[in-house]
Amino acid sequence: MLQNGWKGLPQSPSAGHTSHPQTSCKNLTKQQFKVCYDQYFDSIRSYLYFRSGNAELSTDLAQEVFLKLWEKKGSFEARNLKGLLYKMANDLFISSIRREKVATKYLDRLKLDLYAENPEEVFQYQELKDQYEKALATLPEKQRVVYLMSRLEALTYKEIAARLGLSVKAVEKRMGQALGRLRKQLNDHA
């Protein structure tokens, strides 16, 4: 549904021409922007979290991604919007590391919130969650991102590939590696 809305955007005039206020079709409406935000904000923020393990940073950067998107609104092709969003998130993430050395290379554990039906379930899954949190932190970023997009966001390999700009085979390879490592980590501590 979103793609249809975006396909209609024409290219912006080249630099140097003044734009007339009447040609408003080149400007993204706030409604279209909100639809895009509703659809992808959580995913972008999660993606940044899977990489950094820092919830505040992920939230700040995700908002910056969408601010940037709004800023660009008239001047890009919206053919692969989700790919673009992930690329922007990646670029912002890397420059934030360089700029402020915020994200540490070494993650202690990747914290996740546990939502259970009752206190017994919490008790049942708490320890397993702890093990996974530690194990996930030991995965290389590339593997961890793909794994969590699959398990937490329940995305298909095809979808993950489209978003990250990879081939499906590449996604499969990273998943296989991630599962292998996780199995080893979890078995060692079981």
Next chain:
Amino acid sequence: MRDQTPTELPDEQNLFKRLKPPFEQSGEELWDKLEKSLTANGDTVDSSQTPGSRRSLRRRFRLVAAAAILILAGLSLSFRFYTKTITCPKGQMMTISLPDGSTVTLNADSRLEYHPLWWWASRTAHLEGEAFFEVEKGSRFSIHSEIGTTNVLGTSFNISTRNSRYEVYCQTGKVEVVARQSGEKAILRPGMLAKLDTSLVVQEHVSAREATDWRAGYFSFKARPLKEILEEIARHYDISIKVEADRDMSAQFSAHFRFPVSPDSALMIIGANAGFQYIQESDQSFQLLPQNSPTLFPEKK
């Protein structure tokens, strides 16, 4: 052979169904703040700008975004700590709704404190007195009192904590009770009652009658010391009841009856049970007569 194909890890599917990244605010909540930055800068951006001015505009974006984030941080701090206190005075009962739709019915002389603006992030409240909770399913809901804490995830239950007593009755769902001093924990199912005395004790097959009939309009005492019975009556009617020093206040009695309209009817019923007589000294104050008092029946004033 199964181990070689990348199949599931231990309990993987069940676990990840129940996990989420630990973000404090949802995308929807953050939208409002983001939207303000948009109208400030987005609408006026002209794509035909020269690269130089675009850079300065970008810098301004950064400043606005940074300022917005600072304001956000300051706001969320005040959001987090803004406290609402609901006090139910003696002689009354109150029912209130919490922001997520959960309801709380407070008994006389009870107090509930919570953070309404932070409710969506974390449902935590402080209770002194007695209240019945009906909690909407959702994230963890915690009620702290001085001696104990009760944690739930969508259920209905009664907490009674007065003086050094802490009692929790689970009506539906499941409830976890924690003794604050000793750290003892207990999980209650419907019909179970937890009492915290010197240690945490759980009783099973307790009927709703005793624990929650105050909401239905009944005084309900099961083997309660006279002291507590009289205190309960005093709270309910907002009266004072004076007792002679020689009376045994720890003697236990049971009674179950509809809230009488007037306090002296209540005292009459309890008096018949417990063997005391009393006089009404004024509208709001009563006096129990000494054990061996000659007066047979008190006169209504």
